Amino acid sequence: MEQMQTPSLKSQCRLPVLTLLLGLALFCSALLSCRQNTNAEDNTAPAFKFEKTFSRDGAEVRLQMDRKRLNVAENGRLVVTVTGPEQWPPAIAPPDSDPRGLSLTEIDRQGPILVDAGRAQTRVVYEVQPFLPGEETIGVFQVRFARPDAELVLNTDPVAVTVVSLLPDKKTATLNDIAPPMAMASYLPLYLAAACLLLVLLLFLWWRFSKRPKKREEPPPAPPHLRAHQALDRLVASGHLEQGELILFFRKLSDILRRYIEERFSVRAPEQTTEEFLQAIAAMASFRSADKKLLQDFLTHCDLIKFARLEPTVREGQDRLQLCRRFIDETALANDDRCGAGGSP
Numbered sequence: 001m002e003q004m005q006t007p008s009l010k011s012q013c014r015l016p017v018l019t020l021l022l023g024l025a026l027f028c029s030a031l032l033s034c035r036q037n038t039n040a041e042d043n044t045a046p047a048f049k050f051e052k053t054f055s056r057d058g059a060e061v062r063l064q065m066d067r068k069r070l071n072v073a074e075n076g077r078l079v080v081t082v083t084g085p086e087q088w089p090p091a092i093a094p095p096d097s098d099p100r101g102l103s104l105t106e107i108d109r110q111g112p113i114l115v116d117a118g119r120a121q122t123r124v125v126y127e128v129q130p131f132l133p134g135e136e137t138i139g140v141f142q143v144r145f146a147r148p149d150a151e152l153v154l155n156t157d158p159v160a161v162t163v164v165s166l167l168p169d170k171k172t173a174t175l176n177d178i179a180p181p182m183a184m185a186s187y188l189p190l191y192l193a194a195a196c197l198l199l200v201l202l203l204f205l206w207w208r209f210s211k212r213p214k215k216r217e218e219p220p221p222a223p224p225h226l227r228a229h230q231a232l233d234r235l236v237a238s239g240h241l242e243q244g245e246l247i248l249f250f251r252k253l254s255d256i257l258r259r260y261i262e263e264r265f266s267v268r269a270p271e272q273t274t275e276e277f278l279q280a281i282a283a284m285a286s287f288r289s290a291d292k293k294l295l296q297d298f299l300t301h302c303d304l305i306k307f308a309r310l311e312p313t314v315r316e317g318q319d320r321l322q323l324c325r326r327f328i329d330e331t332a333l334a335n336d337d338r339c340g341a342g343g344s345p
Contacts, residue, residue: 048079052158059084059145061154065128069162075126076161078104080141086120087111088145088152094126095139102136102161103129133165224263225332231256232325245303246312250320254302256323261295264331274299287331294327 042110050065060326075089082090094104097289104126111122139158145152218312222230235256240249258277261267272280281287287295298320304310 009287017236029282036163038272050159052157052159054154056154059088059090059143059152059153059154061143063141063156063158063159065159065161068160069164070128070130071164072130073166074134075130078126078128078159080124080126081113082111082124082143083119084145086114086118090122091146092122092124092142093142093144093287094114095141101131102138102163103131104138105129122295128161130161130163133163136161148192148221223332224260225328227263228256229259229325231259232321232328234244241314241317244314246317247309249317250302250305250312253324254299255263257298257327258342260328274303291331294323297325298327 033275039234048064049067051062053060055061060083062079062081066077068074069244080092080094082092084090094106094339106124107127108125109123112120113122115121128138132184138161140158141156143154143156145154235249235252240246240252241316265284267277267280267284277299278292281292281295294341301310301320305312
């Protein structure tokens with residue numbers, strides 16, 4: 001199978017470059033056409049509705065106006081062309097603007113330029129802006145030619161201009177009826193949609209949180225004497241006595257008793273040796289003399305079994321178990337209850 005040829009970078013860039021060049025050519029041709037149209041429009045002389053020439057002693061002033069009837073929303077154009085000998089530089093003085101009538105604003109000036117042998121021409125263009133409708137007048141233009149012997153002054157005549165209003169004639173104008181009130185946009189569907197959306201959101205949140213499992217309230221811990229009896233029941237159910245595992249039985253029995261004493265009397269019995277524990281309870285009023293004697297005999301006997309390898313019997317194990325239960329039952333009450341029951345402090 002022939003391998004596919006990868007197009008080169010030159011062939012890949014050819015189409016974008018040609019497209020760019022074609023776009024530039026079209027843009028340049030459009031720009032040139034616009035400039036030609038603009039030049040053609042500039043070269044075309046405007047059509048004047050009014051034209052009048054004033055001349056004297058070889059000097060000439062020509063007034064040209066594109067229209068003599070304006071409305072208050074449009075502006076007219078007035079062209080003043082002054083021609084005279086080259087040695088007579090002219091000074092053109094326009095009439096004063098009437099704030100209640102017409103306003104003249106110079107927008108273009110050309111010249112002086114030579115038009116023929118020894119004659120120069122100056123051309124000034126004014127924009128005519130009306131203010132109010134009515135019959136208005138463009139005042140007199142005064143042109144002063146600086147002749148060597150004496151100044152020549154040439155004045156033009158006023159030009160009448162009619163300014164019309166954009167409003168219809170009062171005789172034909174009529175008042176329209178009052179338009180009916182516009183209907184206000186109703187946002188009720190939008191409000192209902194928003195309320196439904198909010199209701200759906202609240203229902204979802206309620207369903208979501210109602211499905212969460214509630215935390216179970218843990219029951220209060222059982223009192224120390226109940227936990228101790230439960231531990232003794234588990235020890236009996238383990239079968240250490242029946243199986244002859246007496247050393248293990250006595251070690252667990254001693255641990256149960258020490259844990260009960262720690263939880264009931266806040267004495268760190270599991271972490272102390274028997275001697276340290278007996279010294280700690282010797283001065284405590286929480287223990288009666290009989291309790292202290294019982295604990296001393298019980299713990300000493302358990303130590304002999306654990307450390308001196310004393311061989312106990314099953315009967316001794318049963319007796320020590322009952323002794324431990326009796327001690328737990330007798331010390332389960334508070335100190336004042338025990339004293340009230342007739343026990344010695």
